[in-house]
Amino acid sequence: MKTLKFKTNIKCGGCIETVTPHLDAVDGLEKWTVDTNVAEKILTVTGTRDNLTDEVIETLKKAGYQAELI
Numbered sequence: 001m002k003t004l005k006f007k008t009n010i011k012c013g014g015c016i017e018t019v020t021p022h023l024d025a026v027d028g029l030e031k032w033t034v035d036t037n038v039a040e041k042i043l044t045v046t047g048t049r050d051n052l053t054d055e056v057i058e059t060l061k062k063a064g065y066q067a068e069l070i
Helices: 013-024 052-062
Strands: 002-008 029-035 042-047 067-069
Touching: 002 052, 013 029, 013 052, 029 052, 042 052, 052 067
Parallel strands: none
Antiparallel strands: 002 042, 002 067, 029 042
16 A cells, blocks of 8 residues: 655645546545645645555646646
8 A cells, every 4th residue: 555645736625526536536546634724734645556646636627727746
């Protein structure tokens, strides 16, 4: 199980609602949360896939958001 953190542009609850179905559909992604109270809007994901970093970045890009591994 890996835990990764990403700096994102997910700003609010509405943004979280938008990305929820996209992130929930990622195979091997067990859990995710977004801390919108910090300037970097940190997305924390926990999962089992080897290429989880690329998958999360691509998934958010398709949903109209950006993510950068930190």
